[in-house]
Amino acid sequence: MARGGSESLQVLSALDAAKTQLYHFTAIVVAGMGFFTDAYDLFCISLVTKLLGRIYYTDTTKPDPGSLPPNVAAAVNGVAFCGTLAGQLFFGWLGDKLGRKSVYGMTLMLMVICSIASGLSFGHTPNGVMATLCFFRFWLGFGIGGDYPLSATIMSEYANKRTRGAFIAAVFAMQGFGILAGGIVTLVISAAFRAGYPAPAYQDNAAASTVPEADYVWRIILMLGAAPALLTYYWRMKMPETARYTALVAKNAKQAAADMSKVLNTQIVDEQDKLEEMVTRGNTFGLFSREFARRHGLHLLGTASTWFLLDIAFYSQNLFQKDIFTGINWIPKARTMSALEEVFRISRAQTLIALCGTVPGYWFTVALIDVVGRFAIQLLGFFMMTVFMLGLAVPYHHWTTSGNHIGFVVMYAFTFFFANFGPNSTTFIVPAEIFPARLRSTCHGISAAAGKAGAIVGSFGFLYAAQDPHKPEPGYKPGIGARNALFVLAGCNMLGFILTFLVPESKGKSLEEMSGEADDAEEDAAGGAVRPSETRMA
Numbered sequence: 001m002a003r004g005g006s007e008s009l010q011v012l013s014a015l016d017a018a019k020t021q022l023y024h025f026t027a028i029v030v031a032g033m034g035f036f037t038d039a040y041d042l043f044c045i046s047l048v049t050k051l052l053g054r055i056y057y058t059d060t061t062k063p064d065p066g067s068l069p070p071n072v073a074a075a076v077n078g079v080a081f082c083g084t085l086a087g088q089l090f091f092g093w094l095g096d097k098l099g100r101k102s103v104y105g106m107t108l109m110l111m112v113i114c115s116i117a118s119g120l121s122f123g124h125t126p127n128g129v130m131a132t133l134c135f136f137r138f139w140l141g142f143g144i145g146g147d148y149p150l151s152a153t154i155m156s157e158y159a160n161k162r163t164r165g166a167f168i169a170a171v172f173a174m175q176g177f178g179i180l181a182g183g184i185v186t187l188v189i190s191a192a193f194r195a196g197y198p199a200p201a202y203q204d205n206a207a208a209s210t211v212p213e214a215d216y217v218w219r220i221i222l223m224l225g226a227a228p229a230l231l232t233y234y235w236r237m238k239m240p241e242t243a244r245y246t247a248l249v250a251k252n253a254k255q256a257a258a259d260m261s262k263v264l265n266t267q268i269v270d271e272q273d274k275l276e277e278m279v280t281r282g283n284t285f286g287l288f289s290r291e292f293a294r295r296h297g298l299h300l301l302g303t304a305s306t307w308f309l310l311d312i313a314f315y316s317q318n319l320f321q322k323d324i325f326t327g328i329n330w331i332p333k334a335r336t337m338s339a340l341e342e343v344f345r346i347s348r349a350q351t352l353i354a355l356c357g358t359v360p361g362y363w364f365t366v367a368l369i370d371v372v373g374r375f376a377i378q379l380l381g382f383f384m385m386t387v388f389m390l391g392l393a394v395p396y397h398h399w400t401t402s403g404n405h406i407g408f409v410v411m412y413a414f415t416f417f418f419a420n421f422g423p424n425s426t427t428f429i430v431p432a433e434i435f436p437a438r439l440r441s442t443c444h445g446i447s448a449a450a451g452k453a454g455a456i457v458g459s460f461g462f463l464y465a466a467q468d469p470h471k472p473e474p475g476y477k478p479g480i481g482a483r484n485a486l487f488v489l490a491g492c493n494m495l496g497f498i499l500t501f502l503v504p505e506s507k508g509k510s511l512e513e514m515s516g517e518a519d520d521a522e523e524d525a526a527g528g529a530v531r532p533s534e535t536r537m538a
Helices: 011-016 021-057 069-099 100-119 127-156 164-196 214-223 225-236 243-249 253-265 273-278 290-319 323-325 339-372 372-393 405-420 423-432 437-465 482-504 511-515 521-525
Strands: none
Touching: 011 100, 011 243, 011 437, 021 069, 021 100, 021 127, 021 164, 021 225, 021 339, 069 100, 069 127, 069 164, 069 437, 100 127, 100 214, 100 225, 100 372, 127 164, 127 423, 127 437, 164 214, 164 339, 164 423, 214 339, 243 253, 243 437, 253 273, 253 372, 290 372, 290 405, 290 423, 290 437, 290 482, 323 482, 339 372, 372 405, 372 423, 372 482, 405 423, 423 437, 437 511
16 A cells, blocks of 8 residues: 555645645535536426426417427437536546646536526527527536536545545535525526416416416526526636646646645645656556556446446436326326426425435435445445335335325435435545546546436436336337336446445545555555455445
8 A cells, every 4th residue: 555654745645634624615615516506507407398398399279288399308308418428528638637727617617608508598499499408508518527527636636535535525415405406496486487477277278378478487597507606716716726736747846835835824845856756656657558457447447337327327316306206196287287387396396305315315425424434335325225216116006096195205205315325426426536646537537427328328218218108108109117117227226236346445545545656666566556355444
């Protein structure tokens, strides 16, 4: 193992040993508000897709209000994930080439511009409006994608080793508040418009059930995603480059020491000679080298595959929970409501799930990750998600009968709780801790992109797979049904449980210990970096 004491640079040792102080919380808020915006932007679209269907695709001669055609629904729900995947790979690579701080502002401004542009989507035809919306949401996702590797890497490189897991988890936990905010904002706006522009149910008056002002509702909701990102732009630009990038990648120990002396309010020696000795020890292998494959190949496979499997289950639930609620009769039939009433009820359901299951899970991770470790939390999360998915799937007919809906919602909330107090948090944290500084952002981006590939499979696949095999929705082919889809998701979670054994435990260890960057020549020859066999908890 690497020596973390006298062998490492003083600036890195100072960061590892630093007491929790104001700059830690500043970094959490600045990086976390990016994730707040990310979650709001990605998930708020699921709240307004029913409204988009009513506004642009309703045929008043039919007994039910309009809905987005299958191909349009898939594009609107999934295009941001395609952009996110591309952004994670591109900005992850760029963060290692140009520096974390240099790229950080680009992603934020892209998110702000595209959030506003999404709400201004235009077109002469319904498909024209949807095409414009999809265009801007792709580039919104591209900016969001960059926030994943950069936020995680910046927080891991700023944190001390004792509470590093909690700090990175706290950044990611802002995603829970973003989901909650999306529900609350939609709830408030739909309630305000519903009160200001009352409308009858569709079955009473099809034409009048969707008031013209409803078109403003979804646009306002999407545009408000720009606000939190814009508010933190100044502070994001004020943050200095991380000392680990400046020292270990840019090889400027003097600047790293100067930056961290200001941050930590203490005098730090620059130790340029020691840095030059460290970086000439042969620890310069690239991503596609045999040495990287030997040291970290299984680690990257573990982080990428577990994130992929987690996101299949996580996003298929989250994006289409409104359909599940309708299926168990928790939300009335669309024809019995006006357009704004339906938006109100869908957002109320999502807000309740976020409040009860999503947000608490994130903060349980923050509290316990540096106590029990990443490995144990990820195993527990995957296992309990499997249990609760099977608990939903096996007696599915029981849950969908009248009087049992609350029990279904409770079980459903628990799957979210153990996703967030589990692999949804740890798959974000671990890739920011176990790879070398010069490849850290890139490897996190690759792992995150694998996750978004899972989200695409989940959001597109679940849309078709959950269709009733006998009575699919108009425009869809028969699927395997919601019950069998839940069995498939349970299988994904079980596979994630198994692949977790490829991922090392990083609790209480410095980033240089985990990556092997502080090893001397003899240790390097012997393979000093952490092996997959060290995945068990200490």
